[in-house]
Amino acid sequence: MPNILLADDHDLVRDTIAAYLRTVEEFNVLTAPDLDAALELMGGIDSIDLLILDYNMPGMDGLDGLTKARAAHPVAKVAIMSGVANRDVANSAMDRGAHGFIPKSLTADTLVNAIKFILAGERYIPFDFGSNDPKEKASGEFANLSAREMQTLEQLCLGLSNKEIARNLDIQEVTVKLHVKNLLSKLGVSNRTQAALFAKERHLF
Amino acid sequence: MPNILLADDHDLVRDTIAAYLRTVEEFNVLTAPDLDAALELMGGIDSIDLLILDYNMPGMDGLDGLTKARAAHPVAKVAIMSGVANRDVANSAMDRGAHGFIPKSLTADTLVNAIKFILAGERYIPFDFGSNDPKEKASGEFANLSAREMQTLEQLCLGLSNKEIARNLDIQEVTVKLHVKNLLSKLGVSNRTQAALFAKERHLF
DNA sequence: TAGCGATCTATACTTTGGTATAGGTCTGCC
DNA sequence: GGCAGACCTATACCAAAGTATAGATCGCTA
8 A cells, every 4th residue: 555645834735635545546645734744754764656746835945855855865756746836847847857737726636636647656736737728828918919910929939931931821921021120019028039939838839 | 369550652661660660579560652552551451559650651641641631540549750840740740649759860669669659559759759868958059159158048038028138147138139139040940939939949948 | 882901012220140261369189 | 188068158140029100901890
């Protein structure tokens, strides 16, 4: 029966998740209210299979707590859990040796599946974390772009020159320059490279 | 016992994977050599739990085959398997309704775990697909960049102008131009926007 | 109908980006 | 010592990017 140690400073969150995990699966779940308590607990019990650390928790200090935990117990798998962190944090966590990243927006079922996945030796990030949702793409910052400006931005994201874009859209190069200039100011950036990066970061195109 | 239908036009690949899946887990594995054969097979058997489609296979036509399969059998889960596709293809596949993306570079164990994960109702992409590995970052395409060129590339990824880069690195603008020119040719791209996109896609910086 | 906004084009201009060539220093290595 | 490579600078030039202004068409709407 796998041993799981769940560390979170919110008692209610921690205890309900722990209770749920205990009922639905054959997990032996221990809990701790902060990083130090978790590490101390692991000092006594050397067979923790999975350590789940809340990202915002006393002792974590960003992802330094993750590094500390990994160093103290190299054999145990460590997952970061968070309610607020974005994809960048998730990727940083994975880069720094986490075995999984668990947003609190997961459903209970998915959490269980993710835990089983990690326990099987895999590394887990929810595939759609950070809202790749196409419906959200055109929202916000891009809403006020006209159709042509959007098409121009798309070509910009290919690293094309104004001349090439003009050819592709079958318009004059001057017109492309116009669209570029307008889309730059609408996006609040100062050159085409920033525009391309901006769109790419938001997973447009 | 879950029913899996594996469609791949390479007989050896298909049959060895199928055989492996049959031996290590309680999977009932059927096979097909192309998309049409797979869909036909599903017409007769209506309890396929997971359909695994090779990305490069007669009838696939990019991801149109995925869409076709999803439309024909909305209940079945569909995963795309590929030996060559990149992260963009994987994301497109997920956007178009795939339940998983399986690069052929996975280990056998991981494949099994991924399949179980998908069968459990989750959606799977290998978290590090496209090689996020820090150790691999400096390899390959970026290995022959000098230290200064690398720093210049980093600034390029911020969308900065040559003048700004010069200020940040405390060198003359001409020198920045030199570094930019050299790194463009080393990376095989034709302008700074492409260079920035190139580096970002590979998760450098 | 008048007006608005998106689209396209044109001319003209300045700034930035990219290339070419040449020459300088410094470090590490044979 | 001599050589190679990284790094820096200079001058010069052309191409590309971005700005400014002005005028035209089209479709939609008050």
